[in-house]
Amino acid sequence: MTDTRFHAPERLDEAIGLLTADDEARPLAGGQTLVAMLNAELLRPRAIVSLHRIAALKGVERRAGGSLWIGAMTTHSALAASAELRGAHRLLAEAAARIGHEAIRNRGTIGGAVAHADPSADYPAALVALDAEIEIEGPRGKRSLPAHQFFRGFLTTALEPGELVTGVVLLPGPAKAATRFEKLARVEGDFATASVAVVLGLDAGRVTSARLTLGGCGSVPIQSIEAEQIIAGHTLSDAVLKKAGELLAAAADPIDDVRGTAAYRRAIIPGLVARAVRSALAKGAA
Amino acid sequence: MVTTPTISITLNGTRRSIAMSATTRTLMTVLRDDLGLTGTKDACSQGVCGSCTVLIDGAPARACLILTATLDGASVTTIEGLGSTEAPGPVQQAFIDAGAIQCGFCMPGMIIQATSLLRTKPRPSRDEIRHAISGNLCRCSGYAKVIEAVELAASRIAP
Numbered sequence: 001m002t003d004t005r006f007h008a009p010e011r012l013d014e015a016i017g018l019l020t021a022d023d024e025a026r027p028l029a030g031g032q033t034l035v036a037m038l039n040a041e042l043l044r045p046r047a048i049v050s051l052h053r054i055a056a057l058k059g060v061e062r063r064a065g066g067s068l069w070i071g072a073m074t075t076h077s078a079l080a081a082s083a084e085l086r087g088a089h090r091l092l093a094e095a096a097a098r099i100g101h102e103a104i105r106n107r108g109t110i111g112g113a114v115a116h117a118d119p120s121a122d123y124p125a126a127l128v129a130l131d132a133e134i135e136i137e138g139p140r141g142k143r144s145l146p147a148h149q150f151f152r153g154f155l156t157t158a159l160e161p162g163e164l165v166t167g168v169v170l171l172p173g174p175a176k177a178a179t180r181f182e183k184l185a186r187v188e189g190d191f192a193t194a195s196v197a198v199v200l201g202l203d204a205g206r207v208t209s210a211r212l213t214l215g216g217c218g219s220v221p222i223q224s225i226e227a228e229q230i231i232a233g234h235t236l237s238d239a240v241l242k243k244a245g246e247l248l249a250a251a252a253d254p255i256d257d258v259r260g261t262a263a264y265r266r267a268i269i270p271g272l273v274a275r276a277v278r279s280a281l282a283k284g285a286a
Numbered sequence: 287m288v289t290t291p292t293i294s295i296t297l298n299g300t301r302r303s304i305a306m307s308a309t310t311r312t313l314m315t316v317l318r319d320d321l322g323l324t325g326t327k328d329a330c331s332q333g334v335c336g337s338c339t340v341l342i343d344g345a346p347a348r349a350c351l352i353l354t355a356t357l358d359g360a361s362v363t364t365i366e367g368l369g370s371t372e373a374p375g376p377v378q379q380a381f382i383d384a385g386a387i388q389c390g391f392c393m394p395g396m397i398i399q400a401t402s403l404l405r406t407k408p409r410p411s412r413d414e415i416r417h418a419i420s421g422n423l424c425r426c427s428g429y430a431k432v433i434e435a436v437e438l439a440a441s442r443i444a445p
């Protein structure tokens with residue numbers, strides 16, 4: 001068998017060219033999923049195109065209008081510690097801090113995690129709750145998609161052959177926001193059994209807007225506009241929180257797996273949602 | 287553009303040129319099979335167990351999940367870089383003195399992780415220690431002594 005070829009281009013267009021020319025070439029980001037799959041002999045790409053030298057995929061930059069661009073090669077550790085993530089954007093830092101263990105966070109990247117689209121992963125729910133845009137570049141140029149349209153199913157995204165995730169754009173959130181990434185995992189460092197991403201817009205102590213998304217409870221992040229509507233604008237009594245949790249549980253489409261049964265996930269969602277909203281409010285506006 | 291099969295890294299303080307026999311070799315296989323540094327242990331190959339943890343540019347990473355070809359110019363520290371049988375480093379000595387070592391298989395990863403913790407937090411709390419080593423599995427389940435060993439090392443390094 002011939003050895004896998006290895007490329008480490010410095011330019012994005014070179015990487016896209018290599019990936020477009022060979023449909024059995026794979027991009028490599030932090031390797032925290034891809035190399036594990038190589039070790040398990042789940043795949044044997046003809047070529048690997050490492051993205052680690054491409055400057056255009058690195059960094060975190062504030063853009064005109066208050067949005068924030070996060071390069072695809074930004075590690076989970078860098079995001080967890082980033083002072084650029086303020087207000088509603090804190091949610092992403094909270095999610096990053098809960099991914100795996102420190103050694104995984106030091107290498108794994110947001111671009112790799114987003115492209116892999118594991119339904120149990122932590123970023124997808126957070127990015128949908130933040131109404132983030134996924135920035136894509138490929139042989140036919142650039143495009144971007146809202147996160148909720150990017151994630152299509154189990155390990156499935158809107159990426160076409162030869163396309164790369166180049167970054168994630170966080171639009172400015174509510175002026176005053178409270179956030180919480182609530183993750184239930186069997187042990188520290190495991191993928192979520194279920195997670196809840198919350199962004200609340202606050203005005204004079206009142207909740208004026210709410211974004212609630214479930215992770216690990218379906219093949220893509222789960223949303224419920226009804227649940228968000230009853231949280232925004234209502235006094236957050238136990239009954240209101242319970243109702244919102246029940247709406248999200250009804251919208252969920254969980255499976256039975258090693259981390260829990262579908263029935264178990266449905267049963268814990270309302271409690272997890274209530275805990276997430278209460279913790280966000282207890283922390284207050286960031 | 288196709289990367290040369292030879293890369294240069296600083297390994298345990300010494301600059302080395304490494305001729306790659308295959309492009310997809312992980313840092314773990316290169317360390318163990320090509321360079322004979324068998325202190326880095328091979329257990330799960332999935333990044334879960336932590337026994338192959340090394341420091342890359344000072345930060346803990348799983349040697350099993352890194353293609354060596356991506357490390358050109360990096361600095362790598364393995365358990366062999368922290369001390370020797372004759373002259374153990376302070377964290378290694380604390381693990382011996384605290385009786386933290388049972389079968390020993392998880393120890394290199396555990397000691398690398400603890401070393402990194404103590405560099406960033408010289409006097410960690412018990413909770414911080416537990417959190418830091420949560421990604422290092424010990425199947426002898428000797429965690430209590432490991433936590434004591436890290437506390438002992440901290441008290442000696444930053445009294």
Ligand SMILES: Cc1cc2nc3c(=O)[nH]c(=O)nc-3n(C[C@H](O)[C@H](O)[C@H](O)COP(=O)(O)OP(=O)(O)OC[C@H]3O[C@@H](n4cnc5c(N)ncnc54)[C@H](O)[C@@H]3O)c2cc1C
Nearest residue numbers: 029030031032033034100108109111112115121122165333
């Ligand atoms: C022990 C362990 C625990 C973990 N725990 C969690 C957890 O709790 N929560 C969580 O969310 N994740 C977890 N992960 C996964 C981790 O977050 C990975 O880092 C992430 O899924 C993949 O990112 P990467 O940069 O390592 O990508 P890689 O492994 O390099 O690539 C992953 C996939 O994406 C493709 N790809 C990479 N970059 C791009 C790009 N820019 N554009 C298009 N395609 C690309 C690759 O070809 C590959 O198919 C864990 C991983 C391990 C090993």
